[in-house]
Amino acid sequence: MTVYLDHAATTPMLPAALAVMTEQLAVVGNPSSPHRTGRAARQVVEESRERIARCLGARPSEVIFTSGGTESDNLAVKGTFVARRDRDPARVRLLVGATEHHAVLDSVEFLVAHEGAKVTWLDCNPDGVVEPATVRAAIEADPGSVALVSVMWANNEVGAIQDVRAIAEVAHEYDVPVHTDAVQAAGHVPVDFAASGVDLMSVTAHKLGGPIGVGALVARRDAALVPLTHGGGQERQVRSGTLDTPAIAGFASAVVDATAHLDEEAARLVALRDDLIERAMAIAPDIRPSGVWRRGDVSSRLPGNVHLLVPGCDGDSLLYLLDAAGISCSTGSACQAGVPQPSHVLLAMGVGEADARGALRVTLGHTSTQADVDAFVEALPAAVERARRAREATAS
Incomplete structure (x- = not known):
């Protein structure tokens, strides 16, 4: 044992999520196809998007489906950096919590090595918390150079919960967008995208009772993002690829169940x-x-x-x-x-x-x-x- x-x-998957996903696995249909079976699959996807958005305090149009937290983090960090840098070549600095998950840390290191990014690591206190004053001081060192602030909602190792709302308020004073990795937080502590004030938020299904291999980047409609993948242009032209309808349905069921209880x-x-x-x-x-x-x-x-x-x-x-x-x-x-x-x-x-x-x-x-x-x-x-x-x- x-x-x-x-x-x-x-x-483990929640029973309701497993049942919903299993039912959908027996149904054929590409949600990007215009015929009847495609439209039925699209309806499942969009209803799932609405349910997830409602539970996370977001608009349905802000939910971009991905393969999970790692892809969401990569899209948020790399996509935002390139978009901001291309718009303003001076925006090359990333302010990142020193305790972030490697999906964020390694994305930053890639940008440093290949895209000319510079990084300022945000120190934390002994409890693992990044203070808003630390963020302010890092921005004020050179406000016009900052492309993005990224601080996780809850740490995956020690469980420390950050005051992301206060961090977002500071960053927005300087017109700097904020990303938060909420993979460990969603479904476990109250998470409200709109109330938090952040611009981008990563979530995944398998940390809250949904299936492995599906997640979302919740991004404000005005968030500037350069796509990492190209193809069919699904998901706001930001994340191409055929959507996994059964997994998305299971994801939505898990989010609803987890937040309800x-x-x-x-x-x-x-x-x-x-x-x-x-x-x-x-x-x-x-x-x-x-x-x-x-x-x-x-x-x-x-x-x-x-x-x-x-x-x-x-x-x-x-x-x-x-x-x-x-x-x-x-x-x-x-x-x-x-x-x-x-x-x-x-x-x-x-x-x-x-x-x-x-x-x-x-x-x-x-x-x-x-x-x-x-x-x-x-x-x-x-x-x-x-x-x-x-x-x-x-x-x-």
């Missing part, structure tokens, strides 16, 4: 999260959560996020020992799994390299139970003891 505690990597599910997960953290800290006096954690708090940390620092251990050793005990969790982003380096997120937060190597990410979701938490806490002491012995043996 496996206890699954890696919901930040991907979470958001408050009650958040309260349930917070109770499990806090119990897990307190019991883990009781195992050894030096085990502690990274970032901000307050019992019952849902405003500064994702409800289902537990990120532990376990000094004297290698995170990979802990991961494999727990896996052998039937516990599936992670050391950080699934996109970086197997990379033997300390987390850039923790280093940016001021965590020392030795402690950063002993990080463990445990993330809860809609299938998580008290029994899952109990199983993790029961398996942790032996895993910590063996991982510490292995570290000591290696050091000697």
